[in-house]
Amino acid sequence: MAAPIHIAVPKTEVAPVPCSSPAAQMSFEYHPQFAFADADVVLCSTEGTLYRVYSYTLKTTCGLFRTMFSLPQKLGVEADSKTPEPIPIYEHDNVLEKILCMIHGLPIPKWKSLDDLEQVLFLAEKWDAQGPQDAIRAVLTSPQFLTEPLRVYILATHFDWEDEAKLASQSTLSLSLHDETHQPLLSRLSSKYLVPLLNLHRRRRDLFKELLDSPERFTAGNSNPYHCSRCGVTQLENHSWRELKAAMFIEIDRCPLGDRIGSLDLASWPEAQACWVARCRKEGCGGLNYDKAATLRQIKNCLDQLPMTI
Ligand SMILES: [Zn+2]
Structure with a gap:
């Protein structure tokens, strides 16, 4: 040389x-x-x-x-x-x-x-x-670049790199795509790749709602009628559970990853705390409406069922 x-x-x-x-x-x-x-x-x-x-x-x-x-x-x-x-x-x-x-x-x-x-x-x-x-x-798709997942998704899809696009789509789940700040980047995507991404975010939200409404998964909250498991007499009034489901729906719509829902953080939400203290109104019973640990475990289980990539 x-x-x-x-x-x-x-x-x-x-x-x-x-x-x-x-x-x-x-x-x-x-x-x-x-x-x-x-x-x-x-x-x-x-x-x-x-x-x-x-x-x-x-x-x-x-x-x-x-x-x-x-x-x-x-x-x-x-x-x-x-x-x-x-x-x-x-x-x-x-x-x-x-x-x-x-x-x-x-x-x-x-x-x-x-x-x-x-x-x-x-x-x-x-x-x-x-x-x-x-x-x-x-x-x-190294961590250094996935801090900007939408841009990585745009690059991966531009070159038809399917595996990289899937990984990037997973990292976009922490974003709210409705947010105006993302519109300039989204406008760079062709419908071929924009639609699957929007669908992924929407499917997570809608499927999560469906699972939260399941009487099999949340018997006390979703069965109608459902009677107090302690006295067997009082029909449960599920107002607090419905409020918690609505709050979780808003959260997963905002952040489809649902990390706040899947973490210990959820137990401290006001809507969740209202559930943990909800009791049977029958005099002398006072049984808790919901099993906190089992409910939190089942919510986490629902999140784990959701699709992660396009
Ligand atoms: Zn009771």
Whole structure:
């Protein structure tokens, strides 16, 4: 491997010069990782940084360059010069550097954000570079990026990556998709992928309601009539249970994941506490209407029945 070429003038001290300008080669410096003296192609970033790389590498890893270099040309090398004419790429250094590292098998700088990853991914698509797309696919659903699940879902569905789309759809369950803040992102989805996502959120809410209304699962609360299990005389008045079900419905509509419902937090809701103290009104009985532990356990069980992904 040839020693990197460094052009003395720091890029921070020079005015922007178009890559096509003859001055460009003199004014800008090569990227230290991509300055192979015998390489036959020079790419130029938006900032004017030069990347001197081998056309063979570009051709074998990127469909775009395979096509481009199959056309009759001099690969940008002047016939009477050893310095290739820079090819403007119109991409920023942070993007170009990463994709070139990927196609050269060099260590990839740490992804700083989903923006960072998204820009490289779309350039890889533009260049028809399968390797970088696969490498990005492998990290797309890492916890670092799933903090923005809707964006991950959009990217995964754009590339028809089904497993990643499913994982991302699960992470969207902590979001209320009705919230206006999500509308700009949702509008980027085609109906092919928007409908299943909305359906997942709605199915969780509706199925949860159905399960909460089941007399088999919640005998005391949903059977009509149901008599006090202690005295067997008083017919239960299930007002507090209905209030708790309504509160849980509102909560799962707001957050389809239902993590507040499935946690210990639920037991302390005012609607839940009203259930735990509800008693038989018959004098001398005072039996509790609902078994707190069994009710909470059954509610958790209902949540566990709900679909998690598209
Ligand atoms: Zn009773």
